[in-house]
Structure formats: structure tokens, C-alpha cells
Amino acid sequence: MAHHMVQDGKLEEVGQLQLLLHSLYAKYEPLILRVIDRIIKIGFLRGRGKPILKFMRKMGGILPTGEVVSLERAKEFIDAISKNPKDSEIAVGPCVCQEVLGIKKGIHVKDMTVLYGAEAYKRVKSDYKNISPGEAKGLLEDLQEEGCMPTFYACMRSKGWVFVICNCESEICLPFRTHQLVGGVLSPGPDIVDWDRDKCIECGRCVERCHFGANRFINGGIETDLDRCYGCGLCVSTCPAGARRLVEREGYSNTYYPLDLVNRLQREGRR
Numbered sequence: 001m002a003h004h005m006v007q008d009g010k011l012e013e014v015g016q017l018q019l020l021l022h023s024l025y026a027k028y029e030p031l032i033l034r035v036i037d038r039i040i041k042i043g044f045l046r047g048r049g050k051p052i053l054k055f056m057r058k059m060g061g062i063l064p065t066g067e068v069v070s071l072e073r074a075k076e077f078i079d080a081i082s083k084n085p086k087d088s089e090i091a092v093g094p095c096v097c098q099e100v101l102g103i104k105k106g107i108h109v110k111d112m113t114v115l116y117g118a119e120a121y122k123r124v125k126s127d128y129k130n131i132s133p134g135e136a137k138g139l140l141e142d143l144q145e146e147g148c149m150p151t152f153y154a155c156m157r158s159k160g161w162v163f164v165i166c167n168c169e170s171e172i173c174l175p176f177r178t179h180q181l182v183g184g185v186l187s188p189g190p191d192i193v194d195w196d197r198d199k200c201i202e203c204g205r206c207v208e209r210c211h212f213g214a215n216r217f218i219n220g221g222i223e224t225d226l227d228r229c230y231g232c233g234l235c236v237s238t239c240p241a242g243a244r245r246l247v248e249r250e251g252y253s254n255t256y257y258p259l260d261l262v263n264r265l266q267r268e269g270r271r
Helices: 016-043 049-058 071-081 096-101 116-124 133-146 174-182 205-209 234-238 259-270
Strands: 004-007 010-013 065-068 090-094 109-114 149-154 162-168 191-195 215-218 221-224 244-248
Touching: 010 259, 016 049, 016 096, 016 116, 016 174, 049 174, 065 162, 071 109, 071 133, 071 149, 071 259, 090 096, 090 116, 090 133, 096 174, 109 116, 109 133, 116 162, 133 149, 133 162, 162 174, 205 215, 205 221, 205 234, 234 244
Parallel strands: none
Antiparallel strands: 004 010, 065 149, 090 109, 109 162, 149 162, 191 244, 215 221
């Protein structure tokens, strides 16, 4: 099985050094997250937490940074890397944040490692198991029902070092909570919501589902702040009136989601 990274819109085989470095990160990731949790709980009470978290955010190898995408974009990525099963693999294991915090909520096994990340995690963790592309897409669909949003993470702030599709939410996810406190951990994805006010029945489901507070009740009605929309599509999937849809984000420049790779492999698949 070859282990790949994304480079210039293509899948390239990773070197053994990169695989080793990421295996070490996978081994010590729980310790890093425990430190972050302690900083959030205690450091902020003493006024010293924010500078420490900002430093860790800048050090991309310490705290992975991510890009939020929709369910459809995540499934398109799975389809793209699965064109040739010999090129890539997908493995899933327990949510690291839930393991660290000792909390189990909903689907617990949802940490979806991809590309070379699958091998890196399987090297040091026995509870990561390979799954098929169909199983991966089914799991992503189930997680959306729970209110989780697919988030592509990379280490060292490198677009080529994409290694996992985390399924994040606001209550437990430590990178998300860090982002809410200091910003700069998560980036908006390639889509943004388009809202038809005339169709909206103001049921409030979009308010409940949005982790970023983009949808709010103001003066008895729903208002959407597009500056807060990260393009996860949770409000779209839950809108009973069909008043919402995702459209391409104007001026989008990808942080980690390998849009060029997905588009190229989709084009090749249609030939």
C-alpha cells in the first residue's frame, strides 16, 4: 500500500521521514490536547491562557489547523482519492478529544484518517481500522445528522500534509474551542450559505445547528451573518423549508481542502 500526500494537485508518495514524524505526533497528540484543555480551563482564569494558545496556534506542528467543509465536499474528496484503491487508504478510530476528556457523545469512533495519515495513526494506535470509501461516506452522513462538520486538518500548516477529516462540534472539540477563544485555528471552506428570506419559516433549526453563530434570532426573526459562515452546510441540511443552499465562496483560496486534486480527479473520472 502506497502512502500519499497532496502536492501540486496530485497524490505523491510520502517519504519515510514524514511518515515517522507524523507517527510520533499521533503518539503524543493526546498529551498535547490535555495541555490545551488545561490551559483553557485554568490558564484563562489566571489571565495567561490566551498568549500560550496563540503561540501554539502559530506552531502548526503543535496544534493542527483545519478548514471546514460541507458533507458534499468531504464525500467528493473520498471519491477522488478512491479512484485507485492502491493509492490511498482510509482508517477510522476514536475521537481523540473525547478520549482525552473522558466524554463519549454520539458516534465515538469518528476520527477519519486519510492518505498517509491512515498509516501514521495505525502505526502507533491499534484501535484505528481501515474502512471502505462507502463506509467512510456513510459515516460522514451519520455524523452530519448528529451536527458534526467535516474539517480537513493538516500539520505544519502545509497544504500537502492533510492527514485527517475530523468531525468537529463546539461542545467537546478542543481545536474548535481554541479557535473560539483566540481565532486562527479553523478556516472557512469553499462554500457559503445563500439564504432566501421569503422561504424562511423562522423555525430556528439553523440557529441550533450553527456552531459559529452565523444564524441568530434578532427582533423575532432569523438573521444570517455571512462573515461568520464557514460553509459547513449544517443549516442547509436541516432547513425544512428549503430556504438555504450552499454556493461557491467568492474569492475562495483553499487552506487545506485539496480542491485542485478533487477537481482534476473528477474530470478524469468523467472521461
